[in-house]
Amino acid sequence: MTTLRPPFLTVIILSLIALPALAAELVLSFDNLVPLDESTDGLYEGWAIIDGQPVSTGIFNVDDAGQPVTPGGGLIPSFSVGDDIGQASALKISIEPTGDMDPAPSGLIVLTGNVESETTALGAAVPGLDMLMGSAGSYILATPSDNDIDTTNDDEGIWFLSIPGPMAGLTGLPDLGPNWIYEGWVVDVSGDSPMPYTTGTFTMGEGFDSDEAGCNAGGPPFPGQDYVAFQCGPVLDLDSGDFAAVITIEPVPDNSTNPFMLKPLAGLIPTDGLMGGNMMGNQVGDTFPTGTATIIGSVAVSSSNWDSLKASYR
Numbered sequence: 001m002t003t004l005r006p007p008f009l010t011v012i013i014l015s016l017i018a019l020p021a022l023a024a025e026l027v028l029s030f031d032n033l034v035p036l037d038e039s040t041d042g043l044y045e046g047w048a049i050i051d052g053q054p055v056s057t058g059i060f061n062v063d064d065a066g067q068p069v070t071p072g073g074g075l076i077p078s079f080s081v082g083d084d085i086g087q088a089s090a091l092k093i094s095i096e097p098t099g100d101m102d103p104a105p106s107g108l109i110v111l112t113g114n115v116e117s118e119t120t121a122l123g124a125a126v127p128g129l130d131m132l133m134g135s136a137g138s139y140i141l142a143t144p145s146d147n148d149i150d151t152t153n154d155d156e157g158i159w160f161l162s163i164p165g166p167m168a169g170l171t172g173l174p175d176l177g178p179n180w181i182y183e184g185w186v187v188d189v190s191g192d193s194p195m196p197y198t199t200g201t202f203t204m205g206e207g208f209d210s211d212e213a214g215c216n217a218g219g220p221p222f223p224g225q226d227y228v229a230f231q232c233g234p235v236l237d238l239d240s241g242d243f244a245a246v247i248t249i250e251p252v253p254d255n256s257t258n259p260f261m262l263k264p265l266a267g268l269i270p271t272d273g274l275m276g277g278n279m280m281g282n283q284v285g286d287t288f289p290t291g292t293a294t295i296i297g298s299v300a301v302s303s304s305n306w307d308s309l310k311a312s313y314r
Contacts, residue, residue: 026293027293030111033291042100043095047093050084060079118295121291124284135173137245137279138279144220146228158186160184180250202223209224211225241269245266245278249264
């Protein structure tokens with residue numbers, strides 16, 4: 001005997017086939033995600049990974065409270081996205097360069113999270129994050145590049161090494177790959193606005209950084225800088241109590257002269273810094289960006305549920 005399909009099931013099937021794509025809303029909020037300079041840094045862009053492919057959920061910047069805003073500064077309560085976001089396996093936030101016309105995400109992914117429910121926790125997407133959380137930093141104050149000129153100005157240079165040895169003072173730093181690079185800084189924190197001075201970029205804790213001791217090079221094969229007249233200035237008194245030592249992770253390319261938001265190691269330079277044994281604290285867990293993504297109005301219908309629906313009408 002032939003089993004007839006109930007007419008109302010046919011109506012349901014035809015209705016589902018004809019049903020237009022529904023709109024869903026994506027609500028984003030962040031902690032420790034800083035506003036970007038749109039003229040140099042670009043903008044953030046959200047991505048839903050659906051069937052292994054990235055689908056843009058919209059570009060934005062953030063305000064000082066970490067809330068998404070338009071490039072002009074208007075608050076974005078939510079992003080209107082296709083209902084297929086319910087099938088997303090992951091959500092990502094990237095930094096896209098100014099004037100970007102590429103429909104694919106850049107390599108600068110700052111946040112990511114696997115979608116397991118309507119609310120997804122987003123964490124920092126830096127390569128080797130677990131290793132980075134265990135990294136450590138120490139440094140000495142010294143000016144080895146001009147020792148034959150002046151032996152009294154060791155408080156005007158910083159080198160991320162430890163003695164005796166010397167040995168690398170920056171330990172546990174993972175390989176960041178091609179899209180990120182480390183950079184050292186000393187930051188004058190005495191005024192209302194911190195004033196950063198770079199010590200150079202580098203990829204590992206041992207070996208010369210991008211500019212060695214300064215314009216005239218020299219110094220040991222470790223990241224560091226001599227802030228002395230011999231190295232074209234500026235001349236800085238680093239053990240005055242006004243400076244902090246900072247290691248950042250910077251995007252590649254980097255169009256900004258200021259430290260990026262990712263600061264895994266930092267600490268004030270003490271007034272007795274010439275004594276050695278100066279340490280920086282690990283602040284990955286406290287300062288790296290995090291976020292929350294909530295999908296509203298999207299219902300993912302799995303194939304198993306659809307099979308059950310069909311079976312109930314046989």
